[in-house]
Amino acid sequence: MPSVADEKVDLMTVIQSYMRDNNIKRDDDVRDLYLGSCGLTDLDNLEQFRFLQHLWLQGNKLSQLCLPRNPDVSFVHINYRISELYLNDNDIKSISGMLHHLTCLKVLMLQNNQLDDLDETTLELRPMRTLHVLNMLYNPLSQVQGYRLHLIHFCPSVTLFDRQAVTAQERTAASQIYEEKQNAVKATIAFGRRSGGPPFPTLQQSKTTIHELPSQAKNDLDKKQECFPTLEEMVEERTMKKSSMEYTTLDWSLVPNRLQRINGDIAPKPQNITVKFR
Known part of the structure; x- marks a missing residue:
C-alpha cells in the first residue's frame, strides 16, 4: 500500500x-x-x-x-x-x-x-x-x-x-x-377538530361569597347573569355552527313485495327519504 x-x-x-x-x-x-x-x-x-x-x-x-x-x-x-x-x-x-x-x-x-x-x-x-x-x-x-x-x-x-x-x-x-x-x-385540537372551549363560561370561584357582597353589588350581578345565555342556548348556538350532513334513502316500506305484485295490489309510489342533521 x-x-x-x-x-x-x-x-x-x-x-x-x-x-x-x-x-x-x-x-x-x-x-x-x-x-x-x-x-x-x-x-x-x-x-x-x-x-x-x-x-x-x-x-x-x-x-x-x-x-x-x-x-x-x-x-x-x-x-x-x-x-x-x-x-x-x-x-x-x-x-x-x-x-x-x-x-x-x-x-x-x-x-x-x-x-x-x-x-x-x-x-x-x-x-x-x-x-x-x-x-x-x-x-x-x-x-x-x-x-x-x-x-x-x-x-x-x-x-x-x-x-x-x-x-x-x-x-x-x-x-x-x-x-x-x-x-x-395542537393545544387547540380536541378529538380531531379545533376546540372552541366548553359550551358554557368557565366559573371561577372567588374567596368572597355572594352573601358577603353588598346589596348594590348583588343587584348588578343579577343583571349581568340575566344577560348571559342559558346552557341550552349556548349548546344550540354551537350546534348551528357545525357543518350540516344529510343522506337520502328509499322508503322500502312502500315497495310492494312479491305477493302484492302477483295479486296486482295497488301500492303507493315509493318515495325518497332525506335525513338532515348536524
Whole structure:
C-alpha cells in the first residue's frame, strides 16, 4: 500500500492493493472497503462497487467529497447501499450536495473535520431517515449555541449523537424551541377538530361569597347573569355552527313485495327519504 509520505496517493491504486490483499476478485464482491490513513487527498468515482455497504476513509487528508474534475458530483453518487460511512479525522469543509442521496445510511462519522455551516450541514442530513449514529464533535459548527438540540430536532431518527444517547427530554426541549407555533395549534385540537372551549363560561370561584357582597353589588350581578345565555342556548348556538350532513334513502316500506305484485295490489309510489342533521 502506498506510503502516507507520498506526495499524492491515487485512490484506485489503494483500492486495487486492498482487493489484492483481501483476495477479492470482482468489484461486485466488495461489501467493505477500508481506506483509512492512506494519505488520500482526492477521491475517485466508486461506481464500480455497486454493492458497497461499509466505507472507511478516516485519517486521510480529504478536504472535499466531490470528484476532482466535477465539483458537483459526489464520489459515491450511485453507491446507494452504503449504510456506514467513516469520514472522521480529515479536513472536510462542506458536505453540501454530496451525501443526501445516501438514504440507507445508518452510521455517519464526521468528527474532527472543518464543517462550519450548521444549517447547510443539517439540510444535507435531513433526508437520511434511517440514520441512527451521528458524530460531529470537534467541528467548528459544534460550538454554535443550541447545536445539539438543532440536530436532534431536524434528524429525528438519530439515537446516538456525539457519543451520547438522545433522551426524551432533549427531544421535548427541541420540539418546544423549533415547533412553538405547531404546539400552540395542537393545544387547540380536541378529538380531531379545533376546540372552541366548553359550551358554557368557565366559573371561577372567588374567596368572597355572594352573601358577603353588598346589596348594590348583588343587584348588578343579577343583571349581568340575566344577560348571559342559558346552557341550552349556548349548546344550540354551537350546534348551528357545525357543518350540516344529510343522506337520502328509499322508503322500502312502500315497495310492494312479491305477493302484492302477483295479486296486482295497488301500492303507493315509493318515495325518497332525506335525513338532515348536524
